[in-house]
Every structure is written in C-alpha cells, then in structure tokens.
Amino acid sequence: MILEARNISKSYDSLEVLKNVTIECHKGKIYGLIGANGAGKTTLFRILLGLIRADSGSIEINSQGIKPIGGIIEKPALYGYLSAYGNLKVFAQIQGLNLTKELYSQSMQQVGLSTKRTDVVKNYSLGMKQRLGLAIALLNSPDCIVLDEPFSGLDPMGIIALHELIKKLSSQNQITIIISSHIVNELTDLCDTLYVLNEGEIIKKGPTAELLNESVTTYKIVGNNLEMSEVLQNINAIFSNKSVFVSPETMSITEILQKLIEEGQEVTACIPQTDLKALFGGGKI
C-alpha cells in the first residue's frame, strides 16, 4: 500500500466536513473520489497533501522519495507573470532540483507541452495550465498524485487528452493517482477503484464498474422504430426521439434485449444510466 488515510475527521466550528474517512491506495492504480459539491473532497485532498491539519486520524505514505505526494488542488495555481520555464525553474529550485535543459524538456514532454512557447503562463489555456501544473506536481517523481477536479473547465478534447495522460502516468510510471470529481462520467473509464463521499462520509467503495453497476436503474436503448415495440410498451418505457429509457422491474435488461431481437427490432446501443441518487446514497446531488 502506498497511501493509507485512517479515520480522518475535520470540522470548521460546528460544521463536520469529514467524518472518519478512510481510504487506501495501492501503487500504480487510479482511484476516484466522487461526491456532490460540498461533500468534502477538496478538504480531504488538502489534508492528504498536508495543506491543512486533520482534527483526528492518521495518514501514512509509504515512500522513500524526496516528494512522496504531489498534486493540484482545484485549478492549477501558477505564476502568471513567468513562462513555463520560469514556473518550472521556481518550483524545481525550491525543492532543491536543478532545472537543466534536459529536465525541462523531459518535464514538458511528459505532459505533452511544447518547449517552444516562451510567453508568460497567463496567456495559456486552462488545459495547458493543467498540464503545466501536472508537470510541476511530477517534479521529483512522487509516488502518488492527487488531482482535485482536474477536468473542470476543460473542453471535450482537453478532457480526452488529460484522460490519456493520466492513464499513461499510471501505467508507465506506476504512479498512484487519486482524482476527485462530481461528474460520474469523468471517472467511469479512468478509475480502478471508486470512493463515494457524501456529506463528509465514505458511503461506498469498490471497483468502479461494480459500484456503478449497482447504481444503474435505467438503460438507454437506441434503435430504429423502437416505438413500434410491444415489449417496450408493456414495460412502461419512456420514448424520446430514436431512443428509449427503460427501468427493468419484472425482467432483466438481458431479457428485454433478447425479446426486442426476437421481435425483430434493430437495437444499435444499450447504455446504462447511473442513478446519481442511488450512487450518492440518496444524498444531495
């Protein structure tokens, strides 16, 4: 185990932000922390990164490196008046690293940024800032990276690119990555394990696919002439354009699909719809 946080609690005056939160992370795996806004994700990350102190609980990071854990909290905070080189130079220097040309090129390449840009960072797009923030977090090769809402504000292409980068860091560099989000889809394909945080408590944990399957109550079926299907009409499906939403009660989704095929319907897709209320334990979304 690379990181173990046990029974972490934190309160601000009478408001209990975290209640006995325990998370365990293994080397080279990607963990997702999902929860509604205000669930306590950022507070937990700040505690893991040592920015704030927990009221109780313990954190153990099994790393021999100079920098056991790195990360980005919310949006990357960089020196806007410095170039990418200037930022990397400052952040390398304060942790005793000499930013050689090789290290600069390597750091930039690792996150897919060009070394040719010499203008100040305030001109960068959010996606580029995220990448540079990640390059800074990766200085001194930490064993674990914490990314708080890293997809927030990124365009779809930026999200895909960051997904790829995170997967690459995890598989090639064996870095443990913990990502938070309040949007389920952002973490579905990325994380090996998911923790669900609701009002300061971990209410669910487990393999991502398993956890999400448990919370699927509706399926979106796409196909041609589905409105003609007797099967769908008999199970009170909701029709919307060329797709239909079904909530299996009397028969399983496999049986529904089987019957549709037997009926001669052309089904092109069946997409599980995660019920956020079920996932978040009936809490606020």
Add this chain to the structure above:
Amino acid sequence: MISLIRSEIYKIRKQSKTLYALAAILIIEGFVIVSAYYQGTGIIDLLLANLKDSFEFKGNLLNGNLIIYLILNSLWFHIPLILMIIISGFLTSEYKDRTLETVLLQPVNKLNFILSKYIVSIGFTLLIVLLLAVSTFFVSYWIFGRGDLVVYLDGLNFFESDEAFYRLIYAFISGANSMIFFSVVSLTLAVILKDATKTWIVSAIFLICSNLLLKIDFQNEFLNELFFSKLTDSWQYFFYYKIPYSTIYFKNFMLFGYTLITMIIGIIIFKRRDIQV
C-alpha cells in the same frame, strides 16, 4: 533555504511591480529636486529672513546637501509606505493567485519558506534605501553642487559641507533600520490578513499612527523611551549639532528587537495556520 531565497529573488526580478517600486522612489526624488530647483531659494530666504538681518551668509544654501536632506525626509512616510505596499504584496499575491498552495505542495518547509520571504524583504528594503541614497547623492551633487547644510531641528543648525556629507550617510544607514522595521511589519500584516487591500489599509494606518504617536508625549518615561513609535526617528538625530550617539544606538538596538519580535510573531502564525486561500 538558499534555494528558497534564490527563487524569491528570481520572482521579484520578474515581477513588474518591482519596477513600479523603483520608479516610485525615483519619481519622489525627482519631485523634490524639481520643486527645490524652482522654489528652493524662496523658501530658504523666508527661513533665514530674520538671520540675514544680523548675519552675512556666504555661498549658496540651496545646494546638494540640502536637497539630499529633503529627500532623506521621505523616510518619514513616502518610502516606508511604498515599501509596505510592495513587500506585503510579496505574500498577498501568493495568497491571491493561490501559488502559495502550489509552493507548499512541494517538499518545502513552511518555516524556511516564510523565513526566506522575510530575509528577501529585508534585502529588498536595504536595496531600495541604497538606491535612494546613491541616486540622491549623485543627482543632487551633480545638479546643485556641494555646500553647507542648514537644518531646522529645535532651532537652526549649520553644518559644513564635509560634515554634512557624513551625517547624511549615517542618517541613511540608521534610516534603513527604520525602513526594515516597517517592511517586516507589513509582511507580518500580510501573514495575518492575507488580502492585499486589507493589508495596504492596515499598513497605511499603522504608518500614520506610528508617525502621530512619535510626536505624542505619553507622560510615561518607559513608554516615551521604549514604545516602538518613539524609536523610528533615530536617523533625524544626526542633524543635532552634537550627535547623541548613545540615543541613536539605543533606539536602533531596540527597534531591531521590535523587528525580530514582529518577524517571530509572523513566522509562528504562518506555521500554525492551515494553508487555505
């Protein structure tokens, strides 16, 4: 620690506000010189009107030494105000831009980080005072030449040109200690308040109150001698006819103590506080 100091210097060098600070210092200097050039003779004539009836004055009293003395007096308010704004910005900008978080996400000791801020702030203050002194001496002697210095301090004091020169240099050195005190106070206020505007307002109020309290007699020997506001004027004592060295040493020593205490308070608060911007 050295690497933290070096990175702080790098950031200061790259920030445009550093240039604004240097420009502000030179503008103040320029204003004094221009006003002295056009109105100085009239003011001196007015000041010495009574004496001119009884004494004969040789040479020009509107000379470089008088201009340097006039610029030196910006140590009362203008220079410390500029320093307090710039130096508190060294930390408040890190809070505002959340770069403080990014810094402390690296393997950096909080104590070393804030200590490096204080050390660099003191260095920056010394550099500004040095720049002010060097440019003032250079420009004033170049435009107005050298001559005897007349100063009104509990009466008119006259100093010969050479003597005025070393008194002015010592005054700048002693004044630097006062400037360091105000700079350290502003950085500590930045630690406490985090927000730039709040820190500027409180710093300005602190400076105004400090100058006002300097003139007030507390009717208490202890307060009159040891209260911080009574210690920031040591540089003026070099323009008494007989320089009270023991008073100057005492004031500087005590003020240095206040500077250290203020710095320790700032360090303790910064270390204890969670980093939440």
